Amino acid sequence: MAAPQQQKLKVNGPVAVTANRLSDGAVVWRTAEGSWSTALADAAVVTTAPEAIALLEGAHKRDTDAVGAYVAPVILGDNGTILPGNLRERIRVNGVTFALPGSDTPASTLPAA
Amino acid sequence: MYVYDEFDRAFLAERVADFRDQVERRLSGALSEDEFKPLRLMNGVYLQLHAYMLRIAIPYGTLSSDQLRRMAHVARVYDRGYGHFTTRQNIQFNWIKLEDLPQAMADLGEVGVHGIQTSGNCIRNVTTDQWAGATPEEFDDPRIWAEILRQYSTFHPEFTYLPRKFKIAITAAPKDRAATKVHDVGLRLHRNEDGELGFEVLVGGGLGRTPFVGKSIRPFLPVRHVLSYIEAIMRVYNQFGRRDNIYKARIKILVHEIGAEAFAQAVEAEWANIRDGALKLTDEIIDDIRARFLYPDFAALEAEPAELKAALEDPRFATWYRNSVHKHKVPGYSIVTISLKPVGAPPGDATADQMDVVADLADAYAFHEIRVGHEQNLCLPNVATKDLPELWRQLDAAELATPNVNHISDIIACPGLDYCALANARAIPVAQEISKRFADLDRSRGIGRLHVNISGCINACGHHHVGHIGILGVEKNGQEFYQITLGGRADEHAQLGTLLGPAVSYDQVPGLIEDIVDAYLELRSSPKELFIDTVHRLGVEPFKERVYATH
The missing domain is CATH 3.90.480.20 (Sulfite Reductase Hemoprotein; domain 2)
Incomplete structure (x- = not known):
C-alpha cells in the first residue's frame, strides 16, 4: 500500500492533518493555531479539499517540528469529540494493539470505528 | 566468530560521527527532510507509524555475547526494553528517538555492529544458515563466503544506487535453512564430482507483490569466482533492471521478462570479461578471511553423557x-x-x-x-x-524454552499495521491468537512440522507465500481481511503457496486455521505425513471444501 503521503487527496468528510514529530517520531496533529499537538482533540478539523490543502501547506512551511504530514480522516463524535477515522489512525492514536514485550499492561483493544 | 580489526572499528566510529553531525544539522534545520531522509535510510533508520525504527544488521546471523548484551543495553536505554529479530537475521528497535540515535549507534559501533546497508537500493545483509560451522551436513562454513561478499558489497560504489534493494542468501548444506530460492541471488555451496567446492547460482527469486522462486543459471561456479560472477550479475541487473517503476525494479522481474536463459547468457558474457581479473579470489585472500573466523576449542566429550x-x-x-x-x-x-x-x-x-x-x-x-x-x-x-x-x-x-520450534505456533510474522507505515493489516495479533489456539503442546506435537507465515501487506516481509500456511492481510473498505494460501515452502524444495479461497475477516482467521489443521488431521495418510506433504499430495481443494463449508 502506498503511504498516505503518496496518495491522491480525497476529502469526503471531516479530516485533519497529521505527521510525526521530528525529534522522536511521535504522532502529532495540526492545530487551528498553526502548531502541532500530540492530542487528537486539539486537531483542526476541516471538511473540504481547499481547507485541507491550506492546512497541509501550513504544515509543510517549517519542517523542523514535524515530518511526513498528510491528510487523515477523522470522525466527529458526540460533544465535538474527534476520533480517528480509520484503522491506521486508530492504531497511531491508541498505540499497538497488544501488550509490548516485558510489559504487564494488557493489550489495548481498538475502539469502535 | 569473525574478528574485526582496527580498520573496521575506526571506520564505524567515523560513520557514527558523520551521522551525529547529520542529525544535529537536521534538528537545527540546516538539512531539510528531503536531504536527510536518504542519509538516515543509509544508516538503517526508518520512520514508522509511531516512532523511528533502527534496523541493525547481524552479518550472516552471527552475534557475540558482547554484541547481544549491547543490543540489550540499547533496548533498555534508548528504546522500550525489547528488540525484534527479523526474517533477514537483523534486529529492529521500534521506539528510538532521532535525538538518541547517534549515541545508540555509537554504543553499538563499539562492539562492531551497525545499520549500514540495512535499507536503500543496495546489497543488504548477506544471510545464511544459522547452524553454519556447527551442522554436520555442510560442505564448508557458509559464513566465510558471506563475509567475503559482505566486505565486497559494503559501500561498493557501483552498487550503491541499484534499481532496487538486493538480497543474497547462502546455504552450504543440502537442507536449506536460509531460504536461498526466494532471494535475489541464492548461492548453494556443494562439491562437484571432482570434489571441488563451488556454488549453484540461483537468480530472480523473491516474494513481495510478484513472487518467484529463483532460477538456476549456473549449476557449478568454483568458489574463487564468486565475486566476479556476482559482479557480472549486478552489472547486468544495473544495466537492464527497470528504474521507471518501483514495482518492477527487482531483479526477479528482469529475469522473468527476458527469461532465465537470456539473463544467464548476458551474465556469462559479462563474466567472461572479468572472471580472471582483480575479483578472482586467491587462496591467500580466502585463507585470510577463513583465519579470522575463530572456532571453539572443542573438547573430547561423550556423545551421550x-x-x-x-x-x-x-x-x-x-x-x-x-x-x-x-x-x-x-x-x-x-x-x-x-x-x-x-x-x-x-x-x-x-x-x-x-x-x-x-x-x-x-x-x-x-x-x-x-x-x-x-x-x-x-x-x-x-x-x-x-x-x-x-x-x-x-x-x-527466562521463558525462552518453549518447545515449539517448527510447530504451528512457531509463526513468522512481520510487524504489520501495529508498527509499519506500509502495512494494510495487523500481523502480530493474528499470530498471537493462533499461537494461543495451539498452546497445547501435545496437540501441536501431534500436528507436527507446520510453518505459518503472516504478512500485513503485499510486500510480504512475513514471507507468507512460502508458509505451509500463508496469511496475507489486505484492506477492504477500511476493514482487515486475510487471504490464506496453502503449500508454500522456503526450503530446498521452495514453492509458492496456492490461494485457498476468499479472504476472511480478522476475527475469522484463527478459527479458519484450526479448521485447516483439522482437515489435515483427517486427510493425512498417516501421522508421519507432514502437513506440507498432504497439501502437495491432495492439492488445496479438499481443504477448501472442508474449511469454507464452516465459514
Missing part, C-alpha cells in the same frame, strides 16, 4: 530436547534453538533482560556465540551436550 540421560527422565526437559536440540558435527556437542515464540507473545521479540540472559548463557555454555535464524528464533550453535540440562533450566526460567 550421564547428565543428559538423567535429565531425559524429566518429561519437560525431554520434550524440549527432542524439539529444540539438533545434531552437532562434533560428538558431545549440540546445536540449540531458542524459541522466541512463547505462546501468545509477538513473534521474534526478546526483552532486554532475555537478551542479557542469552548472552550470559552463551558465555557460560556456548563459547560466547549466538545466532539469529530467518525464522525469528535464536540459536546457540555450540553447546556441550552435558550442559544441556542446566542450560534448559535457565532458559526455562
Whole structure:
C-alpha cells in the first residue's frame, strides 16, 4: 500500500492533518493555531479539499517540528469529540494493539470505528 | 566468530560521527527532510507509524555475547526494553528517538555492529544458515563466503544506487535453512564430482507483490569466482533492471521478462570479461578471511553423557530436547534453538533482560556465540551436550524454552499495521491468537512440522507465500481481511503457496486455521505425513471444501 503521503487527496468528510514529530517520531496533529499537538482533540478539523490543502501547506512551511504530514480522516463524535477515522489512525492514536514485550499492561483493544 | 580489526572499528566510529553531525544539522534545520531522509535510510533508520525504527544488521546471523548484551543495553536505554529479530537475521528497535540515535549507534559501533546497508537500493545483509560451522551436513562454513561478499558489497560504489534493494542468501548444506530460492541471488555451496567446492547460482527469486522462486543459471561456479560472477550479475541487473517503476525494479522481474536463459547468457558474457581479473579470489585472500573466523576449542566429550540421560527422565526437559536440540558435527556437542515464540507473545521479540540472559548463557555454555535464524528464533550453535540440562533450566526460567520450534505456533510474522507505515493489516495479533489456539503442546506435537507465515501487506516481509500456511492481510473498505494460501515452502524444495479461497475477516482467521489443521488431521495418510506433504499430495481443494463449508 502506498503511504498516505503518496496518495491522491480525497476529502469526503471531516479530516485533519497529521505527521510525526521530528525529534522522536511521535504522532502529532495540526492545530487551528498553526502548531502541532500530540492530542487528537486539539486537531483542526476541516471538511473540504481547499481547507485541507491550506492546512497541509501550513504544515509543510517549517519542517523542523514535524515530518511526513498528510491528510487523515477523522470522525466527529458526540460533544465535538474527534476520533480517528480509520484503522491506521486508530492504531497511531491508541498505540499497538497488544501488550509490548516485558510489559504487564494488557493489550489495548481498538475502539469502535 | 569473525574478528574485526582496527580498520573496521575506526571506520564505524567515523560513520557514527558523520551521522551525529547529520542529525544535529537536521534538528537545527540546516538539512531539510528531503536531504536527510536518504542519509538516515543509509544508516538503517526508518520512520514508522509511531516512532523511528533502527534496523541493525547481524552479518550472516552471527552475534557475540558482547554484541547481544549491547543490543540489550540499547533496548533498555534508548528504546522500550525489547528488540525484534527479523526474517533477514537483523534486529529492529521500534521506539528510538532521532535525538538518541547517534549515541545508540555509537554504543553499538563499539562492539562492531551497525545499520549500514540495512535499507536503500543496495546489497543488504548477506544471510545464511544459522547452524553454519556447527551442522554436520555442510560442505564448508557458509559464513566465510558471506563475509567475503559482505566486505565486497559494503559501500561498493557501483552498487550503491541499484534499481532496487538486493538480497543474497547462502546455504552450504543440502537442507536449506536460509531460504536461498526466494532471494535475489541464492548461492548453494556443494562439491562437484571432482570434489571441488563451488556454488549453484540461483537468480530472480523473491516474494513481495510478484513472487518467484529463483532460477538456476549456473549449476557449478568454483568458489574463487564468486565475486566476479556476482559482479557480472549486478552489472547486468544495473544495466537492464527497470528504474521507471518501483514495482518492477527487482531483479526477479528482469529475469522473468527476458527469461532465465537470456539473463544467464548476458551474465556469462559479462563474466567472461572479468572472471580472471582483480575479483578472482586467491587462496591467500580466502585463507585470510577463513583465519579470522575463530572456532571453539572443542573438547573430547561423550556423545551421550550421564547428565543428559538423567535429565531425559524429566518429561519437560525431554520434550524440549527432542524439539529444540539438533545434531552437532562434533560428538558431545549440540546445536540449540531458542524459541522466541512463547505462546501468545509477538513473534521474534526478546526483552532486554532475555537478551542479557542469552548472552550470559552463551558465555557460560556456548563459547560466547549466538545466532539469529530467518525464522525469528535464536540459536546457540555450540553447546556441550552435558550442559544441556542446566542450560534448559535457565532458559526455562527466562521463558525462552518453549518447545515449539517448527510447530504451528512457531509463526513468522512481520510487524504489520501495529508498527509499519506500509502495512494494510495487523500481523502480530493474528499470530498471537493462533499461537494461543495451539498452546497445547501435545496437540501441536501431534500436528507436527507446520510453518505459518503472516504478512500485513503485499510486500510480504512475513514471507507468507512460502508458509505451509500463508496469511496475507489486505484492506477492504477500511476493514482487515486475510487471504490464506496453502503449500508454500522456503526450503530446498521452495514453492509458492496456492490461494485457498476468499479472504476472511480478522476475527475469522484463527478459527479458519484450526479448521485447516483439522482437515489435515483427517486427510493425512498417516501421522508421519507432514502437513506440507498432504497439501502437495491432495492439492488445496479438499481443504477448501472442508474449511469454507464452516465459514
